[in-house]
Amino acid sequence: xxxxxxxxxxxxxxxxxxxxxxxxxxxxxxxxxxxxxxxxxxxxxxxxxxxxxxxxxxxxxxxxxxxxxxxxxxxxxxxxxxxxxxxxxxxxxxxxxxxxxxxxxxxxxxxxxxxxxxxxxxxxxxxxxxxxxxxxxxxxxxxxxxxxxxxxxxxxxxxxxxxxxxxxxxxxxxxxxxxxxxxxxxxxxxxxxxxxxxxxxxxxxxxxxxxxxxxxxxxxxxxxxxxxxxxxxxxxxxxxxxxxxxxxxxxxxxxxxxxxxxxxxxxxxxxxxxxxxxxxxxxxxxxxxxxxxxxxxxxxxxxxxxxxxxxxxxxxxxxxxxxxxxxxxxxxxxxxxxxxxxxxxxxxxxxxxxxxxxxxxxxxxxxxxxxxxxxxxxxxxxxxxxxxxxxxxxxxxxxxxxxxxxxxxxxxxxxxxxxxxxxxxxxxxxxxxxxxxxxxxxxxxxxxxxxxxxxxxxxxxxxxxxxxxxxxxxxxxxxxxxxxxxxxxxxxxxxxxxxxxxxxxxxxxxxxxxxxxxxxxxxxxxxxxxxxxxxxxxxxxxxxxxxxxxxxxxxxxxxxxxxxxxxxxxxxxxxxxxxxxxxxxxxxxxxxxxxxxxxxxxxxxxxxxxxxxxxxxxxxxxxxxxxxxxxxxxxxxxxxxxxxxxxxxxxxxxxxxxxxxxxxxxxxxxxxxxxxxxxxxxxxxxxxxxxxxxxxxxxxxxxxxxxxxxxxxxxxxxxxxxxxxxxxxxxxxxxxxxxxxxxxxxxxxxxxxxxxxxxxxxxxxxxxxxxxxxxxxxxxxxxxxxxxxxxxxxxxxxxxxxxxxxxxxxxxxxxxxxxxxxxxxxxxxxxxxxxxxxxxxxxxxxxxxxxxxxxxxxxxxxxxxxxxxxxxxxxxxxxxxxxxxxxxxxxxxxxxxxxxxxxx
Numbered sequence: 001x002x003x004x005x006x007x008x009x010x011x012x013x014x015x016x017x018x019x020x021x022x023x024x025x026x027x028x029x030x031x032x033x034x035x036x037x038x039x040x041x042x043x044x045x046x047x048x049x050x051x052x053x054x055x056x057x058x059x060x061x062x063x064x065x066x067x068x069x070x071x072x073x074x075x076x077x078x079x080x081x082x083x084x085x086x087x088x089x090x091x092x093x094x095x096x097x098x099x100x101x102x103x104x105x106x107x108x109x110x111x112x113x114x115x116x117x118x119x120x121x122x123x124x125x126x127x128x129x130x131x132x133x134x135x136x137x138x139x140x141x142x143x144x145x146x147x148x149x150x151x152x153x154x155x156x157x158x159x160x161x162x163x164x165x166x167x168x169x170x171x172x173x174x175x176x177x178x179x180x181x182x183x184x185x186x187x188x189x190x191x192x193x194x195x196x197x198x199x200x201x202x203x204x205x206x207x208x209x210x211x212x213x214x215x216x217x218x219x220x221x222x223x224x225x226x227x228x229x230x231x232x233x234x235x236x237x238x239x240x241x242x243x244x245x246x247x248x249x250x251x252x253x254x255x256x257x258x259x260x261x262x263x264x265x266x267x268x269x270x271x272x273x274x275x276x277x278x279x280x281x282x283x284x285x286x287x288x289x290x291x292x293x294x295x296x297x298x299x300x301x302x303x304x305x306x307x308x309x310x311x312x313x314x315x316x317x318x319x320x321x322x323x324x325x326x327x328x329x330x331x332x333x334x335x336x337x338x339x340x341x342x343x344x345x346x347x348x349x350x351x352x353x354x355x356x357x358x359x360x361x362x363x364x365x366x367x368x369x370x371x372x373x374x375x376x377x378x379x380x381x382x383x384x385x386x387x388x389x390x391x392x393x394x395x396x397x398x399x400x401x402x403x404x405x406x407x408x409x410x411x412x413x414x415x416x417x418x419x420x421x422x423x424x425x426x427x428x429x430x431x432x433x434x435x436x437x438x439x440x441x442x443x444x445x446x447x448x449x450x451x452x453x454x455x456x457x458x459x460x461x462x463x464x465x466x467x468x469x470x471x472x473x474x475x476x477x478x479x480x481x482x483x484x485x486x487x488x489x490x491x492x493x494x495x496x497x498x499x500x501x502x503x504x505x506x507x508x509x510x511x512x513x514x515x516x517x518x519x520x521x522x523x524x525x526x527x528x529x530x531x532x533x534x535x536x537x538x539x540x541x542x543x544x545x546x547x548x549x550x551x552x553x554x555x556x557x558x559x560x561x562x563x564x565x566x567x568x569x570x571x572x573x574x575x576x577x578x579x580x581x582x583x584x585x586x587x588x589x590x591x592x593x594x595x596x597x598x599x600x601x602x603x604x605x606x607x608x609x610x611x612x613x614x615x616x617x618x619x620x621x622x623x624x625x626x627x628x629x630x631x632x633x634x635x636x637x638x639x640x641x642x643x644x645x646x647x648x649x650x651x652x653x654x655x656x657x658x659x660x661x662x663x664x665x666x667x668x669x670x671x672x673x674x675x676x677x678x679x680x681x682x683x684x685x686x687x688x689x690x691x692x693x694x695x696x697x698x699x700x701x702x703x704x705x706x707x708x709x710x711x712x713x714x715x716x717x718x719x720x721x722x723x724x725x726x727x728x729x730x731x732x733x734x735x736x737x738x739x740x741x742x743x744x745x746x747x748x749x750x751x752x753x754x755x756x757x758x759x760x761x762x763x764x765x766x767x768x769x770x771x772x773x774x775x776x777x778x779x780x781x782x783x784x785x786x787x788x789x790x791x792x793x794x795x796x797x798x799x800x801x802x803x804x805x806x807x808x809x810x811x812x813x814x815x816x817x818x819x820x821x822x823x824x825x826x827x828x829x830x831x832x833x834x835x836x837x838x839x840x841x842x843x844x845x846x847x848x849x850x851x852x853x854x855x856x857x858x859x860x861x862x863x864x865x866x867x868x869x870x871x872x873x874x875x876x877x878x879x880x881x882x883x884x885x886x887x888x889x890x891x892x893x894x895x896x897x898x899x900x901x902x903x904x
Contacts, residue, residue: 070259071287074252075111081243084173084220085118095170095213097221097240101230104352104393105286106247108224112175115222119173130165131173136182137353139203147197147206147215166197169218174210176221180229182207183350189236211236228437247285250275256287260294270297273311276583278526279497280314288392296321313501315448318398323461325375331463337406338368339377343390343399344421347438352393356386397438401445404473407465424473430491440494447498450474450507475510489521493530500530509537519545522552525584532590536597543603544594553588553612554581581612589618596625607636616643620650630654634661636693641666648675653684663693663722673701677708685712691719702729706736709744717746721776725752734761738768746774750805756786766793766801773800778807778833784815791822799828807861808836816842823849823857833861835888847874851881861888 080086084096100108116131132151142150151174152162165172182189182204189208194201195215209215211223211233223240225233233240248256254271261267274293275281283289296317300307310320326332342354342364351358359366369388372378377395381387390396404424424446426432433440448454455466487495499508515538522528535541554577595601604623611619622628635647644662651657652675662676679685697705702725709715725733730749737744759782765772777786787806793799816839823829823846839846843862849855875887 070256071107071110074248074287075107075114078107078111078243078245079114079118082115082222083241085115095218095220097211097213097223097237099230099233099237099240099242100222100224100245101227101242102245102247103285104226105288106245107287108245109177111245112177112222112224116173116175119220127171129171129173130168131175133175133177134207136176136178136180136207137351139207140181140183141355142203144200144202145206146200147209149200150203150206166216169216172216172219174216174219174221176207176211176223179223179225179233181350181352189232208236211238213238248287248290249285253281253284253290256290257294260291261298266298266301270294270301270307272579273297273307275580276525277311277313278524280311280317283314283392283394286392286394289394292321292391292395293317296324299324313448313503314394315398315401315445315451315454315501316503318395318445319449319454319457322377322398323457325377326371326461328460329463330461332371332461333463335368335371336402336462336464337409338364339372340399340403340406343396344403344442346396347400347442348421348436350436350438352389352396353381354388359388393438394441397441398445400442401449404442404446405449405466405470407467424470425476428474444498444501446470447474447507448501448503450502451504453503471507474507487515487518489519492518492520493527496527496530496534499534505537508534512538513540515541517541517543517545519547521547521549523549524552525580525587528552528584528587528591532587532593535591535594538594539598539600541594541598541601543605544601545605545607546609547607548609548611548615550610553584553610553615554578555612555614581614585614585618588615592619592622594622595619595630596622596627599627599629601628602630603632604630605634605636606638607634609638611638611640611643613640613642616640616646620646623647624650624654629656631656632659632689633657634659634663634691636661636663638664642672645672645675648672648679652679653682655684655686658686659689660687661691661693662695663691665694666696670701673697673704677704680708680712680715686714687712688714689717689719690715691721693719693722695723697723697729699728699732703732706732709733709736709742710739713741713743716743718744719746719748719750720752721748721750723752725749725754727755727758730754730758731761734758734765737765737772740768742769743771744769745771747772748774748776748805749780750776751779754780754782756782756789758782759786759789763789763793766790766799767796768798770798770800774803775801776805777809778805779809781810782806783810784812784818787811787815788818791818794822794827794829795825801828803831804829805833806837807833811837811839811842813840813842813845815839816845820845820849823855824852826854826856828856830856831859832857835861835863837863839863843871844874847878850878850885855882858884859886859888863889 078100082098084098100111102108113133116133119131120129133154134151139150148162148166152159155162158165184204188202188204189211191208192201192205193209193212193214194205195209195217197215201209206215210219211221221237223233223237230242253274254268257267257271258264261270270293274284280289280293284293293311296310297307300310300320310316341362342359345362346352346354346358356366359369366386369378373380373388376391378388379391381389390399403421404427422432427439427446428443433443449458449466450471459465495511499511502508512534518535518538518541520527520531522531595604623630623633633647633651635644638644641664644664644666647662651660680687680690709718720733730752736742737747754777762775766775780786782790786809790804794801794804811834815837816834819832819834834846839862846860850857850860875889879885879887
């Protein structure tokens with residue numbers, strides 16, 4: 001009787017003769033060759049008997065209580081994307097590697113096991129096919145072994161048949177379940193890979209060899225993982241097919257609620273409550289979370305309690321569910337501490353399944369877990385005996401937060417160092433969260449447990465008290481805010497999310513108090529809610545940059561007329577998107593109160609934002625109030641186009657407003673121009689800076705606008721960059737500026753499609769203007785002729801121009817000659833930008849002027865000439881003779897500094 005090693009050698013020898021050990025380019029699956037290969041009768045019968053036993057176990061653990069096959073329908077929807085189980089998939093394809101990826105608890109493992117059963121189902125295939133299940137949770141605990149030993153450990157009755165089974169690789173399906181839970185050092189899966197299934201290797205090497213198709217290249221592979229391991233998997237898998245497992249879609253969740261509640265009104269009320277919380281609704285793709293929400297809210301409704309506060313935060317919902325599973329005064333303090341320790345240690349070790357030895361190491365008895373098994377907090381693994389896991393990863397994260405929040409006994413390790421558990425500051429550190437993203441939600445739950453009302457609820461049920469120091473621990477994060485004047489968008493989103501989770505106003509006040517400048521990117525309704533909760537306490541806030549993603553407001557992007565005033569009477573009849581929009585607008589109203597309640601807020605920037613008519617009106621309503629003291633407002637690339645008109649209307653008579661930017665690729669409508677003109681014409685207007693960018697106005701509209709400038713006495717700086725102004729429009733402006741009472745000091749006409757034809761009239765402005773000191777004509781092809789006209793104006797003694805920006809204006813050597821002559825005549829210029837122009841030998845002509853004592857120039861920008869030694873020497877000589885002059889030679893092409901930097 002041969003042992004396993006001898007059988008392996010014989011099977012390998014047979015495969016070498018058939019060429020099966022060599023990795024081939026186009027192995028065929030499901031072809032005639034497979035049909036001709038017959039398994040031994042005993043082997044065939046033994047395998048099917050074993051699979052039938054395994055099948056009965058798995059079927060009982062797929063979806064317990066799924067009487068009407070609701071969950072099975074969801075699984076089958078995903079299964080049709082598995083090519084080797086789809087009858088429509090064409091034959092003669094290379095072996096498949098299919099990757100099932102998705103968040104925790106959405107059914108990846110269930111789908112994989114269902115695929116295994118279908119793969120081996122004798123009713124679906126006339127030949128015997130084999131499937132092996134490799135759990136990465138289990139593999140992490142194994143020592144070195146051969147690949148044959150690895151797959152035979154769960155099939156001891158088939159040990160003698162393993163070599164002959166492996167010899168038929170095209171009939172084998174390997175399921176690698178939970179790749180993200182494989183705990184191995186970086187690079188361990190791609191080192192020392194081999195194709196010898198007899199050779200003993202560390203398990204990660206065997207797994208890497210399988211994924212790289214060095215081992216059994218003809219076999220089909222099915223891998224499940226959470227998204228965080230996808231990047232590593234790309235280095236291993238050969239041409240994988242990715243299938244995203246989404247769990248319950250929105251329509252599935254709605255159907256599940258109807259199925260659970262029975263009463264449609266209650267079900268829809270509960271469903272809308274869950275959907276109002278984006279984070280909770282996202283978790284609802286996991287069936288277990290849907291069950292938790294339904295169970296909790298149904299119980300509250302049956303008691304006549306208001307379920308709305310419960311769904312405001314995930315912490316509130318999970319705590320209510322936990323307390324509902326046990327009677328008040330149960331005095332389970334010790335058991336709760338034990339479970340929280342288990343959860344925290346597991347998360348820091350990136351472990352979600354706990355074996356008996358894990359419990360023993362932490363001093364946990366299996367009897368300690370019985371109450372939580374009965375309460376559906378924990379579940380017992382029916383396949384792997386003696387193994388436990390939480391009902392969902394989010395519940396493990398919740399219990400891990402309890403570990404930090406509960407008051408410690410004197411004999412306990414306060415910081416968890418004995419169990420390799422990081423302290424609170426380490427938990428909240430960005431470095432640890434990058435290494436272990438599961439810690440992020442623990443931090444959110446920890447803030448949620450800092451709520452005094454929740455602490456009392458927990459104490460009433462379990463007899464546990466919250467640590468009195470936990471708030472102080474959390475407040476240490478405010479030192480980070482003090483050290484950074486401006487938080488990143490991601491960091492701020494995290495902070496605001498945590499503060500909202502706490503529902504503690506005093507905590508929010510202390511944390512946001514140091515903030516002076518913030519940037520917010522709102523991507524969903526929940527983020528609007530988070531901002532409105534905390535930022536109203538940010539009384540020292542001076543600058544706010546706001547970006548609103550598409551989908552937050554839907555009114556202008558759907559075919560439905562929304563009227564917020566009639567919300568109550570139409571709520572049940574309007575579409576789902578409209579209900580969402582009504583929620584968003586209510587929260588947006590709270591958020592916008594910041595502009596009328598914070599007297600220190602001076603600067604508002606709204607950019608790349610998808611607003612709606614209603615959201616713009618709400619914002620403008622708060623801006624127009626006398627308690628709003630905004631001084632600088634920038635509106636850039638905002639939809640709808642009518643928003644610009646509404647903002648102009650809101651700013652009419654706004655005495656505090658001194659700087660206004662309206663930029664974006666929009667068509668000017670007449671009403672917007674009228675509003676802008678009324679703003680400038682109003683006797684309360686104190687506007688000093690106005691930037692209009694990306695507008696397509698008609699000559700008549702420009703004429704009307706420039707006419708209003710004649711009467712305005714406050715405007716000092718006008719930027720018309722990137723407008724289709726053309727020579728015709730520019731000449732209308734110059735005509736206005738030749739009047740004695742114009743007040744413009746800085747004018748930018750960058751990229752306005754001007755030519756040399758407009759420069760003659762501009763020269764006249766330089767001659768008569770007593771105010772104009774800064775002029776930018778960058779990115780206009782005025783050429784040497786245009787420069788000639790400008791220099792004629794510069795040569796007049798009364799010209800006051802100090803800064804001239806001619807970046808990328810098609811200037812050559814001849815233009816440099818005109819400028820050199822003007823500079824040597826003691827013109828008023830002190831700053832000149834000639835970058836991104838092909839002036840060539842014109843530099844030598846310019847240098848003559850720079851060395852002249854009459855030249856007043858102090859700052860010159862040029863194209864880069866670093867590689868030309870002759871030019872470098874010339875410029876060094878100029879600097880020696882004129883030490884007060886600064887020459888910037890690194891202003892070329894993509895590296896050229898923005899014109900506005902030099903201009904202002």
